[in-house]
Amino acid sequence: MGAGPAALCIVAELVEQGLTVKALAAHAPNQPWPNTYGIWAEEVESLGMASLLGHRWSNTVSYFGNGVDIEGLAPVQHQFDYGLFDQEALQGALLLRCGDVSWLIETAKKIRFLGSKTEVVCTSGNVYRARVVIDAIGHKSTFIRRPNHGPVAQQAAYGVVGRFTSPPVENGQFVLMDFRPDHLSDSELEEPPSFLYAMDFGKGVFFVEETSLACAPPLSWNNLRRRLYARLSNRGIQVKEVLHEEHCLFPMNLPLPDRNQSLLAFGGSASMVHPASGYMVGALLRRAPTLAKQLAKAIAIEPALDSEALAKKGWQVLWTPELVQRHRLYQFGLERLMSFDESRLRNFFATFFRLPREDWSGFLANTLPLSRLVLVMLRLFAMSNWKVRIGMVLGASKSKDQT
Numbered sequence: 139m140g141a142g143p144a145a146l147c148i149v150a151e152l153v154e155q156g157l158t159v160k161a162l163a164a165h166a167p168n169q170p171w172p173n174t175y176g177i178w179a180e181e182v183e184s185l186g187m188a189s190l191l192g193h194r195w196s197n198t199v200s201y202f203g204n205g206v207d208i209e210g211l212a213p214v215q216h217q218f219d220y221g222l223f224d225q226e227a228l229q230g231a232l233l234l235r236c237g238d239v240s241w242l243i244e245t246a247k248k249i250r251f252l253g254s255k256t257e258v259v260c261t262s263g264n265v266y267r268a269r270v271v272i273d274a275i276g277h278k279s280t281f282i283r284r285p286n287h288g289p290v291a292q293q294a295a296y297g298v299v300g301r302f303t304s305p306p307v308e309n310g311q312f313v314l315m316d317f318r319p320d321h322l323s324d325s326e327l328e329e330p331p332s333f334l335y336a337m338d339f340g341k342g343v344f345f346v347e348e349t350s351l352a353c354a355p356p357l358s359w360n361n362l363r364r365r366l367y368a369r370l371s372n373r374g375i376q377v378k379e380v381l382h383e384e385h386c387l388f389p390m391n392l393p394l395p396d397r398n399q400s401l402l403a404f405g406g407s408a409s410m411v412h413p414a415s416g417y418m419v420g421a422l423l424r425r426a427p428t429l430a431k432q433l434a435k436a437i438a439i440e441p442a443l444d445s446e447a448l449a450k451k452g453w454q455v456l457w458t459p460e461l462v463q464r465h466r467l468y469q470f471g472l473e474r475l476m477s478f479d480e481s482r483l484r485n486f487f488a489t490f491f492r493l494p495r496e497d498w499s500g501f502l503a504n505t506l507p508l509s510r511l512v513l514v515m516l517r518l519f520a521m522s523n524w525k526v527r528i529g530m531v532l533g534a535s536k537s538k539d540q541t
């Protein structure tokens with residue numbers, strides 16, 4: 139179910155395995171996706187999909203200051219290419235791999251489990267049956283059972299693709315995080331921090347987006363828009379023409395689904411968004427083949443497996459104990475970061491990007507094995523100053539009095 143990146147990735151792989159697949163989505167699968175997806179170039183290269191990038195930057199930087207002062211400090215040079223998928227090309231390539239799967243344009247309303255089969259009841263009144271159903275309808279899915287751990291932190295962002303009175307970033311540059319807060323008043327500095335994510339699209343067009351990493355409740359788009367305009371105007375930049383506005387809001391630390399349910403999930407509904415970075419598309423492309431292979435194998439060995447047993451096999455490879463542990467570590471890290479004020483946060487990121495590149499990039503892509511991830515986190519701790527270390531151990535709110 140679904141026609142976003144998660145659905146297309148998993149359908150393509152199920153088809154590759156020779157399984158019989160029906161796809162059900164609220165919209166036609168070739169309807170353009172509402173989001174554009176960014177990714178570090180090395181991740182797409184390792185998947186052999188670099189040709190699907192619409193933009194690629196080698197001049198990639200961030201601004202963190204030194205954690206104390208903010209003026210006159212050089213950016214951190216990431217020396218690592220970043221790209222944006224050509225959305226139409228990525229969607230087209232995945233659809234091509236989905237072959238002649240039949241797409242049912244329907245909205246799922248209810249799921250019923252009948253033992254050997256699962257029924258999807260749609261708003262039209264139509265009912266479809268399958269051996270196993272995969273929910274890839276995004277993080278808002280109400281079909282997937284997951285524990286309630288209280289308020290869910292969300293990444294919020296407000297962005298503009300447009301033309302500006304002067305370039306908001308250097309020509310040919312990509313800015314991952316500009317945390318310079320010199321446009322904020324003292325009272326605004328007390329509020330949850332946000333940063334600028336920005337890039338040059340060429341031909342005088344730039345994308346600038348004010349982003350809050352994660353917050354519960356999330357920062358409002360109005361607030362982020364105000365901050366974006368204040369940031370630009372502080373540097374003497376006005377927006378000349380708005381070509382597109384982006385409103386972004388998605389959960390970063392959605393609890394992991396209950397892995398004992400007869401409905402499988404993939405993508406946002408399976409909590410696959412990286413809790414520390416917000417990225418997911420690389421993970422979808424890497425993890426879909428394993429899930430599809432596992433289902434194909436299970437069906438081949440035991441053709442009579444019912445929905446519950448098949449779903450269980452799927453959950454076992456989708457969220458292995460190792461991946462669950464890694465996810466917990468990331469969630470722990472995110473919780474700590476959410477308690478940091480802007481100066482501590484800048485300090486943290488300045489240290490994070492001093493890690494060896496394969497460590498910070500592997501951390502962000504979630505490709506480090508658990509043992510290495512733990513070592514990287516310990517190394518980060520050792521490299522941090524005392525204020526950040528105390529915040530990492532106690533959470534910043536508890537450590538305020540001690541720093």
Ligand SMILES: Cc1cc2nc3c(=O)[nH]c(=O)nc-3n(C[C@H](O)[C@H](O)[C@H](O)COP(=O)(O)OP(=O)(O)OC[C@H]3O[C@@H](n4cnc5c(N)ncnc54)[C@H](O)[C@@H]3O)c2cc1C
Binds near residue numbers: 245247
């Ligand atoms: C604005 C924004 C920017 C993002 N940028 C990035 C990025 O740069 N890089 C990155 O890796 N990640 C990014 N993410 C995070 C994540 O990759 C996206 O949220 C991604 O779109 C999730 O994919 P999905 O397929 O799980 O869900 P979705 O993209 O939400 O797709 C859900 C699909 O299910 C369909 N559907 C919904 N309900 C039903 C129903 N009841 N019945 C049938 N069909 C239904 C929808 O029509 C849609 O086709 C971003 C998220 C947002 C919101």
